[in-house]
Amino acid sequence: MKILVTGCAGFIGSHCCEKLLAEGHELIGIDNFSRFYAKSTKLQNMQSFRHHENFTFHEVDLRDKDALHQCLNREVDLVLHLAAKAGVRPSIEQPADYIDVNVKGTQHLLDWMVQTGCKKLFFASSSSVYGNNPDGAALSENAVVDQPISPYAFSKRSAELMNYTYHHLYQLDVINARFFTVYGPRQRPDLAIHKFVKLIDQGHAIEMYGDGASARDYTFVADTVDGVYKAINYLQEHSGVYETLNLGNQTPVTLSELIGMIYTTMQKEANIIRKPMQAGDVNVTHASIDKAKSLLGYNPQTSMSEGIRRFYDWFLTQKNDSN
Numbered sequence: 170m171k172i173l174v175t176g177c178a179g180f181i182g183s184h185c186c187e188k189l190l191a192e193g194h195e196l197i198g199i200d201n202f203s204r205f206y207a208k209s210t211k212l213q214n215m216q217s218f219r220h221h222e223n224f225t226f227h228e229v230d231l232r233d234k235d236a237l238h239q240c241l242n243r244e245v246d247l248v249l250h251l252a253a254k255a256g257v258r259p260s261i262e263q264p265a266d267y268i269d270v271n272v273k274g275t276q277h278l279l280d281w282m283v284q285t286g287c288k289k290l291f292f293a294s295s296s297s298v299y300g301n302n303p304d305g306a307a308l309s310e311n312a313v314v315d316q317p318i319s320p321y322a323f324s325k326r327s328a329e330l331m332n333y334t335y336h337h338l339y340q341l342d343v344i345n346a347r348f349f350t351v352y353g354p355r356q357r358p359d360l361a362i363h364k365f366v367k368l369i370d371q372g373h374a375i376e377m378y379g380d381g382a383s384a385r386d387y388t389f390v391a392d393t394v395d396g397v398y399k400a401i402n403y404l405q406e407h408s409g410v411y412e413t414l415n416l417g418n419q420t421p422v423t424l425s426e427l428i429g430m431i432y433t434t435m436q437k438e439a440n441i442i443r444k445p446m447q448a449g450d451v452n453v454t455h456a457s458i459d460k461a462k463s464l465l466g467y468n469p470q471t472s473m474s475e476g477i478r479r480f481y482d483w484f485l486t487q488k489n490d491s492n
C-alpha cells in the first residue's frame with residue numbers, strides 16, 4: 170500500500186515507519202519538526218529509514234493547507250495520522266495551538282483526503298479523552314467522553330468527532346485508536362519515564378506529583394505499533410468502517426510502582442521530591458482492550474519491567490553515542 174504518515178519524525182511515528190517499510194509498504198512521511206522537542210532528536214528518530222528507497226519525506230506543517238496540498242500531489246491508499254501537539258500540561262498554557270494543530274490540522278488533512286479520493290484513515294487519539302476515572306475501572310470505548318479536563322483531551326475528542334462527520338459525509342473508513350501512555354526507545358523527552366531516567370542518570374532528585382497512587386496504563390511502543398499495524402490491515406480489508414478503540418495494556422501501574430521499577434532497573438538509591446498533583450492530569454488511566462482484541466487480534470506482550478529495561482538499554486546506547 171501507499172501510506173501517508175503524518176508525524177513520521179516523532180516517537181511513535183518513527184517506529185511505525187520502520188514497521189511499515191519492513192512489511193514492504195511505500196511511505197510518504199510528513200513532519201514540521203515542531204519545537205516541542207529538538208529537531209536533532211527527530212532527525213535521529215528517522216535515521217534508520219530516512220534514505221530508504223520506499224520512503225519520501227516532506228517538511229510541511231499541517232496548519233498550512235496550501236503547502237500541504239502542494240507537496241502532497243500524489244494519491245495514497247491510507248493515511249496514518251500521528252502528527253499532533255502532544256502533552257497535557259503544556260496544552261493548559263497554549264490551548265489555541267492545540268486546537269490549531271490537532272483540530273484544524275486534522276481538518277486540512279481530511280479535506281485533502283476527500284479531494285484526492287483517499288478513503289482510509291487511522292487517527293491517533295488518546296486515553297486523555299476519558300477524563301477522570303474515580304474508581305479506576307477498565308474503561309471501554311462505550312464510556313461517555315464528554316468531560317475532557319485539558320485542552321489536549323478536548324482537541325483529540327474533537328478530532329474523533331470530526332472524523333465521524335467525514336465518515337458520514339464522504340464515506341471515509343476510520344479507526345480512531347486511543348493510545349495509553351506509550352513508552353520505549355525514543356520516547357518523547359517530556360514524558361515521565363524518559364524524564365525520570367535522565368534526571369536519575371545525572372544524579373538529580375525526581376519530582377513526584379501527588380501521593381504516588383495515580384496510575385497509568387503504560388503501553389510498550391512495539392505493542393502499540395503492532396496494534397497500529399493490525400488496524401491498518403483491518404482498514405485495508407474492510408469498508409464502511411468507523412471504529413473507536415483502545416490500544417492500551419489493561420494493566421495500570423501506579424506512579425510509586427513505576428518509580429520503584431526505574432530505580433531498581435538503574436540500580437540507584439531513591440531520591441524523590443513530593444509535589445502536589447497537577448491540574449489537567451487524570452488520576453488513573455485503565456484501558457479495556459477487549460474490543461481491539463476481538464476486532465484486530467491485538468494482544469500486547471511486553472511487561473512493564475521488561476519495557477523499562479529496554480528503554481534504559483536504549484537510553485544508555487544513545488548517551489554513549491553522543492559522548
Ligand SMILES: NC(=O)c1ccc[n+]([C@@H]2O[C@H](COP(=O)([O-])OP(=O)(O)OC[C@H]3O[C@@H](n4cnc5c(N)ncnc54)[C@H](O)[C@@H]3O)[C@@H](O)[C@H]2O)c1
Pocket residue numbers: 175176177178179180181182199200201202203204205211229230231232250251252253254255256270274293294295296347348349350351352357
Ligand atoms: N506518546 C504517548 O504516550 C501518546 C499517548 C496518547 C496519544 N498519543 C498521540 O500519538 C501521536 C504521536 O505521539 P508521539 O508521542 O509520537 O509524539 P511526538 O511529538 O514524538 O510526534 C508527533 C510528531 O508530529 C509532528 N508535528 C507536530 N505538529 C505538526 C504540524 N503542525 N505539522 C506537521 N507535523 C507536526 C512533530 O514534529 C512530531 O515529530 C500524537 O498524535 C499523540 O497525541 C501519544
